[in-house]
Amino acid sequence: xxxxxxxxxxxxxxxxLLAWLGAMPVFDxxxxxxxxxxxxxxxxxxxxxMALAAWAMWRARTTIIPRQAxxxxxxxxxxxxxxxPIYLGDLMILAGLSLIWQSWLGLxxxxxxxxxxxxxxxxxxxxxxxxxxxxxAEAWMARVRRWL
Numbered sequence: 396x397x398x399x400x401x402x403x404x405x406x407x408x409x410x411x412l413l414a415w416l417g418a419m420p421v422f423d424x425x426x427x428x429x430x431x432x433x434x435x436x437x438x439x440x441x442x443x444x445m446a447l448a449a450w451a452m453w454r455a456r457t458t459i460i461p462r463q464a465x466x467x468x469x470x471x472x473x474x475x476x477x478x479x480p481i482y483l484g485d486l487m488i489l490a491g492l493s494l495i496w497q498s499w500l501g502l503x504x505x506x507x508x509x510x511x512x513x514x515x516x517x518x519x520x521x522x523x524x525x526x527x528x529x530x531x532a533e534a535w536m537a538r539v540r541r542w543l
Contacts (some may be wrong), residue, residue: 401515402443402461403461403481403482403485403512403516404485406432406485406508406511406512407473407485407488407489407508409465409494410458410489410501410504410507410508411488411489411501413500413501413504414489414492414493414496414498414500414501414504415492415496415501417498417499417500417501418496418497418498418500418501419497419498419499419500420497420508422497427437427497430494430495430497431494431495433491433494434436434490434491434492434493434494434495434496435491435495436491437487437490437491437494438487438488438490438491438492438495439491439527440487440491440493441483441484441485441488441490442484443482443484444473444477444480444481444483444484444487445480445481447472447480448472448473448474448480448481448484449475450472451469451471451472451473452469455467455469457469461516461520462516462520462521463523464523464527465520465523465527465528468524468527468528468531468532470535470536470539474539476539476543477539477540477541477542477543478521478535478536478539478540478541479505479512479517479541479542482509482512482517482523482542483515483542483543484514484522485508486505486508486509486512486514486542489501489504489505489508490502491506493505494503494536509542513541517541521536524536
């Protein structure tokens with residue numbers, strides 16, 4: 396049961412809930428509108444990044460679900476500049492929501508979510524890629540940074 400809910404979107408939702416609960420808006424007027432606009436831009440950019448990554452994985456006919464064995468190594472598109480564009484999108488969405496809600500706690504939680512995603516998902520995924528694709532995966536990982 397816990398394995399079924401131990402998924403990145405659930406972690407993002409939990410961190411977003413914490414950010415929302417920790418919201419303490421101190422700005423109004425123009426400053427609030429700037430923060431809102433920046434939050435929408437960052438959050439939407441994260442969602443677009445995730446969609447582009449999902450599309451690339453779908454085109455390659457490989458899994459998007461963590462902990463499943465990959466059938467292809469995707470290195471083009473958004474994967475040419477980030478090994479983890481979907482997880483980067485998660486961080487951008489949390490940062491965007493935190494700006495919208497003026498949740499300074501949420502901004503502090505962004506790197507914490509990054510650590511959780513690395514510990515619970517990324518390390519295992521990279522090990523599976525190395526096992527499945529060997530030198531090709533190693534070369535890609537040496538060439539492309541984990542986040543940006």
